Amino acid sequence: DVKVTQSSRYLVKRTGEKVFLECVQDMDHENMFWYRQDPGLGLRLIYFSYDVKMKEKGDIPEGYSVSREKKERFSLILESASTNQTSMYLCASSLLTGGFYNEQFFGPGTRLTVL
């Protein structure tokens, strides 16, 4: 079974703090993604990575950065957390086969509250 794990299920931080969200997958997938999910807005892509040390901006990268030093690990960083970054954060990984993506596998999510 593919497994995607995230470092925390629930996190509470204060405005201005630096926040690290970690994601690890165990299926040797090239591609990893960070989303946030908010009511009425669905899943929105923050960043994705198709290889080690490679990253691409998604639809809402502002206020976030990412790091992919190893294939299995993709980190999301909030340099200075703000209250509008309170959300559910979901990590996913996917395999690319023949030029097309197979399904994405999601981690359990991290519910971040910024006070």
Added chain:
Amino acid sequence: RKEVEQDPGPFNVPEGATVAFNCTYSNSASQSFFWYRQDCRKEPKLLMSVYSSGNEDGRFTAQLNRASQYISLLIRDSKLSDSATYLCVVNRLNTGNQFYFGTGTSLTVIP
């Protein structure tokens, strides 16, 4: 215009009913199509991929209409355990392999 649009519902149907969800996508270059299921406070999980010829998996049937740019999901003989949010997802290569998610359609199956 949103990449992927779905009727948010909610759909409340009795056990045993047949229910259908539709989803439209805006970019004709979209190449891969999926339906995901998301239970309350859980992560999305793949329900089924959607192929051009249409495909069926037990009580679930998915269809793709490229000309009209819509995807459908039909659930027959609804079970209580089908209650969830159903997410329509499309993917295309010319935007760096992004997946685009609809906001989801909520289904509640009532005893």
